[in-house]
Amino acid sequence: MSDPRAQVEHAGWLSSVAPAQPSTRPVSAWGAVVGVDSLATDRLILNMGPQHPSTHGVLRVLLELDGEEVLAGEAVVGYLHRGIEKLAESRRYNAVGTLMDRGDYMSGIHNELAFALAAEKLAGIEVPRRASWLRVLMGEINRIASHLVWYGTMGLDAGAMGQFLYAVRDREVLLDILEDVTGQRMMFNYVRPGGVVADFTPTAEKKLRAFLETIDGYLDEHEALLGGNEIFQARLTGVGVIMKETALAFGLSGANLRASGVSFDVRKDLPYAAYDEMEFAVPVAREGDCFARYLVRMGELRQAVAIVRQCIDGLPEGEYTAKVPKVLRPPAGEAYASVESPRGELGVHIVSDGGPSPYRMRYKPPALYALQAGEAMLPGALIADVVVVLGSLDIVLGEIDR
Amino acid sequence: MSVWGSGILNGMRITLRNMLRGPITLQYPHEKLELPERARWAVQMKREDDGSHRCTACLACEKACPDFIIDISVTTGEDRSKHIDRWRYEIGACMMCGLCVEACPFDALEMGHDYELACIDPGDLTVDLLIDTPAAAAKRAAAPPAEAKGGGDE
């Protein structure tokens, strides 16, 4: 697979600032690239710019097109860079959670949890059992919410509008529950090194049980509305195929990897929090195309609901946090912890020098590798497929750019 | 079109069914949602029944804020009593994380429920929660409810 960057010619001011390779384009029309029936055709460089209805954030994709077919694509990221890793170097350990929330903003709990686990490894803190269960419960609620957004926007990318609002309707209930427990709908600041900030509330439990009564029926409807739709299936099958070896070579994880036939789930293979006490299945598909990723994520939605049921029914008594000093000063050293976020294996690597802030925090975003794999899927696709591929990978620019 | 197309027709049936369930819209600003107790919006000074505040100018909140948006200017009198000139708070930059409320040992702050904070004048984005008032006495109030706070305090 040749480097597509060699084929994409940067248009406009980019080429004037840094002239890349010498242009291989002929100057006159007589020597131009010859297409069908000796009609001269030219390749179009299209900029799916940072402002676009379908790029899931401020992502810029440069496409070189031959008509509607993509010859090469290049993703340009960095439009959402806020310096999270650098900012973490000047925050106390209990405040880094506020930064991590804003990385992958769709799944704040998992981000905070990854950091908390790494800090706990460093400082040798043991988390009470109830806190672990609460982390799992909130994490899975967050996973359902994130997957519902993915489901809604997947349909929007394909052109359907109804399912987005139905997914949002279901998600509103979850956000109410999250707000009841943590205080905010999205930037939770809930999981800290040592445990969680506050206990589950009775009002949240009531809302959650009411939600669990109806969600299965709604999920059936969602599956039938998009997955059962022949047009949607035709748009997604065979598009954006990535085989097992390529997926592993790109470092994919999560649903993107499982849809290519590799059964790897951090919750099962490197269990953390209370996942070793939970019973759930891990959906795996073999085809590696967009529809396989769709099916895997719909399966994950169902499994997340099952885990939530187990958690709320079996929540143990106890403390919701360990005793942790306000200003945590872990001993010098380094630790890495990873969680299964809705996007894949989200890892946090902390290097500590004994001070109140991490010396270096590295945030490994699964969506970055998914985007790179997505770039490799673009040649040969049509423009409509570009949108569908990016949607099926479930990328969030907050995590890619940090 | 009996087998191919049945998914499309089923999808249309689902949309019709959802339409008949009725809209879920809450017509803001005519109707407003009840916020849960723990909802975190702009920081407010807690007031006693007689209107006094509990802030002792210990500056714990200023140190706890991750974005350094609290600025308390204090003058210390000769008898070691503190006088708060200005308790400045940049609402415009606040991310409502609640760390300041957790850090306060005297339960002087709370996260308010007021989310209608839009303003026209950028000067309104910085407010003074306290102006020119003596700091409260630094004896501990009756133990602040530990359940609502973060883990442990030392």
Add this chain to the structure above:
Amino acid sequence: MNPLLEVALRVFAALGLMLLNGVVLIYMLRKVLGRLHVRLGPTELGPAGMFQTLADVVKLLTKEDPTPTNVDRALYFLAPGIVFVPALLAYAALPFSGELVIADLDLGLLFTFAVVSLVPLGIVAAGWASANKWSLLGGMRSVAQQVSYEVPMLLAAVPPVMIAGSLKLSDIVRAQEPLWFWLPCLPAFVLFFIAGLVETNQTPFDLSEAESELVTGFATEYSSMKFGLLFLAEFSNIFVFASMVVTLFFGGWRLPFVPVDALGNFAAVVFVAKVYLVIAIMMWIRGTLPRVRIDQLLAFGWKVMLPVSLAWVMITGVALRLGGPLIRGAQ
């Protein structure tokens, strides 16, 4: 009546119909889509948000209308007109009732289709002239899909013509007894409906203005009243196409078990109600289905719809030859 006055009245009737229809349809679209999406549509302006479209029209009229630098100026300004005028002309032959027709042409069907097929010209002109690659793609897609589906659409409209024996639209309506044509010509109806969805750029075939891919497609660089004209033309096309469906397959202005001219001019209300029902179904489809890809669309059109429509024309011909008087009913 003074013939000049009569012509002027008819022209203004068409214009008035088109504008009124545009206003009502936009409101109806927003409300219907809103309800399908478990939300309310416009609610603030006027009772149940009725005056929202009026406010939108005022907004469009008063909006800044920048012309991008590199546009092909002549085409850029003409393109909305090229899209708008055929949409207006197509109202001419629609039979609202036995007598309420702007121009009851003997070649009504042919005229309507001929006029409507000018619309892709305007769309590709808009896409090309906009000096924007996204618009260009939208325009190209549009011309490919609309030209490809002209043939199946016309062929699907032929069986009703064969049974009625005339191209005059009011004759086709009168011939629909005892059964409306949707039942004896069921495949033709389905094909015509699908082809019409393609011709009017409606979901699932709205590739030329696919919001999630092409921003606004061919209309990206248009704003203010030029955009208003394009938009209005789109809704007029929808009305015209739905009217063709009702005229050809659903008995036009007729009610079941009621003689043809019994309602007089009140039948226009029946006609419009039926048309709006068809449009509501189209909006229902719009709120549900995803979009097809351009290669899938063209493959479907040429490889499936064209052969099926040809086959159905042949079958109708054979059936008429064998059992003509039975099918033609009391004529």
